[in-house]
Each structure stands twice: as structure tokens, then as C-alpha cells.
Amino acid sequence: MKKTEIRFTGFGGQGIIRCALITGKALALFDNKHATMNQAIGPEARGSACASQLIVSDERVLYPYITSPDILVSMSQEAYDKYEPELGNKGILIIDTDLVKPKSVRGKVNMYSIPSTRFAEELGNRVFANLVMLGFFTAVTNTVSTEAMKKALPGLVPDRFLDRNIEAFDKGYKHGQKALLKTKKAAAKKPAAPKAKQKLKK
Template sequence: MGKKTIGIRFAGFGGQGIIRSGIIVGRAVSIYDNKFATMNQSFGPEARGGACSSELVISDSKVLYPYVTVSDVLVVMSQEGYDKFEPELSEEGMLLIDEDLVKPKPPRGKIKIFSIPATKLAEELGNRIVANVVMLGFFTSLTKVVSVEAMRKAIPESVPSRFVELNLKAFDCGYEYSRKQKC
């Protein structure tokens, strides 16, 4: 993606690690890739069960406008999140979905859709709680807005220490899936 400022939105329901996803990518980009990344998240009841989202603005210089108005990448892990945020996606954007949880409409414009059974793959790894990180592996490989090295440094700092290994495995699983379409 050659644009100067990139808007990314993660959407799903509360408990899927949607906000954590924004934090992991933001941390990787701003601390380890030395770019600028501003993260905002939804608050209130929706962050605890309903449609929940986090948004990330990535830029080579200081982010001036902190919110995403048109997203270049939309990562969704629930149908409600898709319904709510699909209209915000750029006509040239990328849509990443958990294929078991989201049934998309035919894409508008030049939108490209990429599907992964993230939750199912996470369950196969032993814990569905890492579905978001499987998605992040997939995201890293496809969008290239963040380096793999940066992500592998940011993940251990962003999850409880006993889950570091599982999360890194989940990340690799999602990353490889985009290349081989399986783990």
C-alpha cells in the first residue's frame, strides 16, 4: 500500500480481542517499525459484548487526524461488525473476514475480500481466544503495513506471559494460511 496515511479498522464483538488487535499492530508499527500509529477504540457496553471496534491510523509522519473516516483495511470477525463498518471501507480497500462468522455481500468497487477460518484454526491450536492473533498473522502477510519482525516483538508484550507461545503460534498459523491457505 503506497498511501501516506492508512486507516485500519478491526471489528467484531466484545471479548474477541478486537481492541487488543489494534494495540498489538499499533505497538508494532510505532515502536518497532518506527512509524506513527494512533489507536482508538469503542467504549461502553459495545466494548463488553456488542459490536466492538478499534481503529488505527498509520502514517510516516505524526498522525494529525486521529480517527478513521474511510478505512483502507477492514478486519471483521462478526456479522454485526461487517454490517456496521462495511460502508466505511474504501472502494479500493481490503476486507479480511473470519469466513465462519461473516457472510459478505458481493464486493463494491475494487474491494478485495480475503477469508480465513480464524476461530476454527485457533480452536485447532487449542484455544479460540487466539483467533484475533491468527487473524493478525493473516493481516500482516496480506497488507504489509507492518513487518513480521515488529509483530513478533509486539505480541509477547501485549498478552499474558503464559500465553506468549500460543499467541506466536497463532500468529504464524494465520501468516502461513495466507500463503498455503492452510496451517
């Protein structure tokens, strides 16, 4: 059984919960996966470090919460500081370059970065930053299909801004493809790193 644990983090108001909702809907309804989504609903969802979590599996998800994320998306420094330590040693870390200053990358963590907020501002409004991030996430993680993500958008973004959201997604996606290519090239040059111990999961 393949299981992937994903955590989206940032400030309340950035669309962090919407990120997990869109991705979860895409996986559950259009990519034929089991996808269980949980969100922070306390005061943290309204301004401070906010997180949403998504567990994706080929089989029914039993334990509903993340134990050690395989993928961590961070769109604020506070959220990065809070959640980075729990990322698995072979995990994927995705950050907004302008908002997160990362520590040195540990273990076999793959880090990808994108100025998602700046890109969204270039598109006219920073509210699209989460969609830029989702496009980027889709390209670099290979957990969800582009088609499914786009199909999931109606109903989860305002109808009149659907096109703008797709535009933002595409911008992030393209940047992700480039980033992926760069990483592959760099990996081809570098000799293989020693095997890191994988943390046991609940």
C-alpha cells in the first residue's frame, strides 16, 4: 500500500486549507485515490501558523492524522519553523522563497522553492499565491494529476475567478517543471549520498 502524507502550512488567510481541499478533492474524485483531509480549526486558522493535512493512499485511510509528512509545503517562516522538524528524512520540502528562509537541508530531503506570492502579484493579486503553489506542488511531487487538479477547482474557487486561478496554477506548474529538470540535472552530476535511516511511521 502506497501512502503519502502531505502537510500544507502558512498564515491563516493564505488559502492553506483550500490547498488541501483542492488537492484532496482532485485525488479522491478524479485520480481514484483515498484522500482524507483534516484542517486546523482553532484560532491558528485565523492569522498565525495554519496547517492542513492530507493523507493519500491506495487503500482506505485508517489513522486520520499525519504522523510524519512525506511532503511539507510552507508559505510562512513561522509555519516552516514549527513544522519542518517533523518532515521525514526523505521528504519533499516546498517553500515560498520570499517568505521562508530555510535552514540547511537535512538528510535526503528534496527542497523546491518558488516565489509564489510574488508570481501571484505579477498576475494581479496575491490571493492567487496558493494556486501558484499548487501548480508548483503538482509539478514537483507527482502525487496528483494536473487534469484532476483543474477539474477540482470549480466549486472551490469563485466561478468568476476560475480562469485567473487556472492561470496561476499553470504559472506555478511551469516553474515546477523547470525546477524539477534543474534538480534532475544536478542529481545526475552529484555522486549518490549515503542512505539515511527512515523514520518509522505509526
